Amino acid sequence: MQTLEQPIETRGYVHPDKLVSTDWLAEHLNDPQVIIVESNEDSLLYPSGHIPGAYEIDWTRDLNDPVRRDYLQSAEFAALMSRVGANPDSLIVLYGDKNNWWATYSLWVLELFGHKNTRILDGGRLKWVKEGRDLTREVPSAMNSGYPEVNRDDKTQRAYRDEVMAHLETAGKRIDVRSPDEYSGAKLHMPEYPNEGALRGGHIPGAKSVPWAKAINPEDGTFKTSDELKVIYQDGADAHPTDDVVVYCRIGERSSHTWFVLKYLLGYPQVRNYDGSWTEWGNLVGVPIEK
């Protein structure tokens, strides 16, 4: 059983350098080489108080195309990175609410554009606040660092529906990170919930159910140890580092959290996030569905 303060470097991760602790970040608040970014689901959280010096990246306004269902394009990404003062080599530390759910989503989008020098604050906003560390409402000035336009890579870490269809014919593993009720399709029939925007309930054939939050210690939002994660994903879902893995949820945000865990904490080389997820698959005509 992991203690709450088990150091990141002793947890057995393949890439422990993708996480920073709250202690580390507190020591680097004034480090000009470190750019801090908060990404939340709740748009009121950042303005109500954030880590000193942190910029905000909002998942709806900043990361998504306002018209098409897609992410921002090269020019918009360059403008976003310039606003937070980044250059292509900048170290960007991301954190947020919901156990870093939205922070990992932002990190995934950053890495689609090839910005790999990223870290996640272990425990996210929850741990920082629980530890009574400083928050401020002062918003840092927008920068203009001249970040260059770079092409987005939609092949390596992202899966489209046709690729998921092809994946069904392979030995690859699929992980559904939604809640068990969403996985089983029961959620569409619960009277107090909306239908989540999908006409059909269930899951992609062959997908194993591993709700995303299983990777987290709920007390402080830190990630579980490598051994604990292996029990969840390898023993529990039969997904191993040699597998070609596709993860999905409803719109690709929760699954970006699992993508981060598999790719960086457990070191799986081939993990893609199907961001079309259930809002696409559950509405497609003729695709196979399991319940």
Add this chain to the structure above:
Amino acid sequence: MPIPAKLQEYLDDLAIFTDRQDHIEYLIALSDDYKHPDAASFVRIEEKKVPGCESEVFIEAVPNGSSVDYRFAVDNPQGISAMAMAAILQSSLSGASRDEIAAVQEDIVFKIFGNELSMGKNLGLTNMVRIVKLLASR
């Protein structure tokens, strides 16, 4: 049947804001009006819990003449939006007539918070509205 006058005042005030940041600051100020009840004064039981709300919100309605007074408990200290919603609903619906409360529509969530809510956040806040309406109808 019109909605309660104080709720309409909130909606009118919110409709004034054209600047997103001003709108957010106003909502944060409303969340500061939320008073968190301790465990002794507000018993958390499953029947009072708002389904689908990740901010762990509980609502109870105490009969007050022909109306009800509402009390809210938002147990997630990060649940700023839920706190703002609780403050609005508690102050504007407590003591209102049951017919006025029944006239409140779920779309007040968008009128209050705008259209940038995630589906999960929208679900939780909408369910707060549904529960207060349900409690008033009993």
